Amino acid sequence: MAEHIILFAGPMGAGKTTAIRSLSEIEVVSTEAANTDRETADKDTTTVALDYGEITIGDEDKVRLYGIPGQRRFDFMWSVLKERAMGLVLLLNADAAAPLAQLTEFLEEFGDLHRTGGVVVGITRTDVTAGPSLADYARTIEAALPGSLVPVFTVDARSGAHMRTCLLSLIANIEMRSLSGALTGQVA
Amino acid sequence: MRSTTYTMSLVNLAPGQRAAIAEAFETLTAECSPGWLMLDTEGADLMIVGSPSAGSWQEHQLVARLIGENELPGPSELGLRSPVSVIGLMNLLEAARRRLAALAPPVRSGLQVKRAVPLPDRHETSFAGSSFAAMPSEAPARPAMAGPGPYAEDGSMPWRAQLDALRKPAPSQTSQFLSHPAPPFAAPVSRGDPALGAWAETALTLYSIMQNSAPVIAEISIASNALVQADFRYRAFSSTAPIEELPAAPRQVTIRTVSPPPDWPPSFALPGQPLDKLLWFVGYNAFDGAPAPWLHPEDRYRLQRWPNFTEIAYQLDHMRMTAMIGNAYMNPRELAGACGAPFDSAQRMINAYSLMGLLQTSPQVSAPPVALSPPPGQEPPAAKAGLFARLRQKFGL
Structure with a gap:
């Protein structure tokens, strides 16, 4: 059975755990602890190791969904998982103090995943505050990963439809990049 | 046509x-x-x-x-x-x-x-x-x-x-869509051309506004169904009916524009809906699957920025085609062939994205055509294989 690892990253409170719950077919395994950093995210608990969910497709494929903790003190987990991952769903909350700076920070950490697989960015909590425009996020991505075209969507992590859109666009981008590479000789 | x-x-x-x-x-x-x-x-x-x-x-x-x-x-x-x-x-x-x-x-x-x-x-x-x-x-x-x-x-x-x-x-023109007194500039009235589809004139007008970066307000009347107000100063619109429920081929669409004074208030409560949602709908439904008049049929296009797929009414073929032109210059025929999608769908998507200002054009205007289409009746391998296709099936989409 082929295994496909998709990471969900982002700062604390961006909705990673919720997003995985929206997609997973199994009860999501969460490692949450009481949140002692109320200034960063006003919520009761936060992920300290991993969230895990999965989607099984027949007998052939299993999509493993890993949510990695947002705090930098757990970043040793990031490097372990990103080596095996095919793609990244990066979630950012629009009402954070500096979402564009957070975007840059995470792209610096996970930029090589864009080269080896794919990245899609989901902006949550846009219903709470508008925050930067999608064009602002796109410009920040272009600055961090010149020449890259990363999908950026506004999302509600509680919405299965939104998270399916993120996942499918991530996979589509990875597959079409591979196919376009094969066709480049003809098209260029 | x-x-x-x-x-x-x-x-x-x-x-x-x-x-x-x-x-x-x-x-x-x-x-x-x-x-x-x-x-x-x-x-x-x-x-x-x-x-x-x-x-x-x-x-x-x-x-x-x-x-x-x-x-x-x-x-x-x-x-x-x-x-x-x-x-x-x-x-x-x-x-x-x-x-x-x-x-x-x-x-x-x-x-x-x-x-x-x-x-x-x-x-x-x-x-x-x-x-x-x-x-x-x-x-x-x-x-x-x-x-x-x-x-x-x-x-x-x-x-x-x-x-x-x-x-x-x-004919005399009266403003109906603003709750404020009418702005000082008279607005032209455009009428749909049946040969191009009722949305064609609207698409042409919106394209001109986009090209001008014009800070205008547009009012679109769809037969007797709905009234849409688009305020380009805020890149937002408001509609009396959900845009997904507007007819793809209405009997008549009328668009009029006004250029408000600098301090003119928004024509509806902000934030409204994102303008791209309206541009996608109009661009996709105008021109009846033919190239938009501002496009050259054999030009190739590449995506500059992904549209917000959680806001527009897309089909999964559009997502694959969008990913493809995010990675390579293609014309609509090549795009449809490479992605195993109907040509009509590819052309409509290109029309919409060009209206939304999401495309750049290949400088190789006169490059030879590329045959990517599979034999008739066959889908290209990428259309039926791959994780995307299996997930799509899994999700029942």
């Missing part, structure tokens, strides 16, 4: 001159099928300028100068006599059309689908300066105009019937 062939633009003209030409355009637009577009771009086929040194133009571009009563245009110029009349404008367009038609197609690069460099005086006039003109392509052959034009007011010309119609008083 007739597709628009030529584009024109106004450069370095006084506000009054621009308004006079635009008014003549509007009169033609109201009576004729589109054959010309007026856009705010330096890449137009015909540039109407105010002085001989107004700019430097490409070989394939024609230049027409606004000239006084006793003045003659330069040897390589066309002329448009001032004061501008509808007849004079028709003469100019006919002369330009004939000259452009005589050029070999590969020489003309045509309109590039990207945001045009704004003209210096674009904010000095009302939006009436950025509208559309029409010219039947079956107009009789005439020599290039340098003096008296082919259309005279003696009733002997084949356009006489249309000219008579042009003299009818314009």
Whole structure:
């Protein structure tokens, strides 16, 4: 059975755990602890190791969904998982103090995943505050990963439809990049 | 269906001159099928300028100068006599059309689908300066105009019937969509062209607004179904009906625009809905699956920015095609072939994305065609294999 690892990253409170719950077919395994950093995210608990969910497709494929903790003190987990991952769903909350700076920070950490697989960015909590425009996020991505075209969507992590859109666009981008590479000789 | 062939633009003209030409355009637009577009771009086929040194133009571009009563245009110029009349404008367009038609197609690069460099005086006039003109392509052959034009007011010309119609008083226009008093600028009324689909005229008007980055308010009436207000200052719109429920092929769509004063309040409660959602709907449903008039069918396109797929009503084929042109330049036929999607769907998507300003055009306009389509009845491997396809099936999409 082929295994496909998709990471969900982002700062604390961006909705990673919720997003995985929206997609997973199994009860999501969460490692949450009481949140002692109320200034960063006003919520009761936060992920300290991993969230895990999965989607099984027949007998052939299993999509493993890993949510990695947002705090930098757990970043040793990031490097372990990103080596095996095919793609990244990066979630950012629009009402954070500096979402564009957070975007840059995470792209610096996970930029090589864009080269080896794919990245899609989901902006949550846009219903709470508008925050930067999608064009602002796109410009920040272009600055961090010149020449890259990363999908950026506004999302509600509680919405299965939104998270399916993120996942499918991530996979589509990875597959079409591979196919376009094969066709480049003809098209260029 | 007739597709628009030529584009024109106004450069370095006084506000009054621009308004006079635009008014003549509007009169033609109201009576004729589109054959010309007026856009705010330096890449137009015909540039109407105010002085001989107004700019430097490409070989394939024609230049027409606004000239006084006793003045003659330069040897390589066309002329448009001032004061501008509808007849004079028709003469100019006919002369330009004939000259452009005589050029070999590969020489003309045509309109590039990207945001045009704004003209210096674009904010000095009302939006009436950025509208559309029409010219039947079956107009009789005439020599290039340098003096008296082919259309005279003696009733002997084949356009006489249309000219008579042009003299009818314009219907009165009243503003209904703003809760505030009407802004000071009168707005043109555009009518849907049945040959292009009812959304075509709306798409053309919205495209011009986008190209101009014009801070206007547009009101779109869809038969008796709904009223849409789009405020381009805030890149937002509001609709009396969910946009997904608007008819793809309504009997009639009417669009009118107003250019509000700088301190004019929003025409609806903000934030409204994102403008891209409206542009996608209009661009996708206009032109009945044919290329938008501002596109060259064989040009190749690449995505500059992904649309927000959680806001627009897309199909999964669009997602795959979007990913493909995010990674390679393709024309709609190549795109459909590579992704195993219907050509109609690819063309509609390209139309919509170009309206939304999401595309860049390949400089290799004359590159040879690429055959990517699988044999009839067969899907390309990428369409039925791969994790995307299996997930799609898994999700029941």
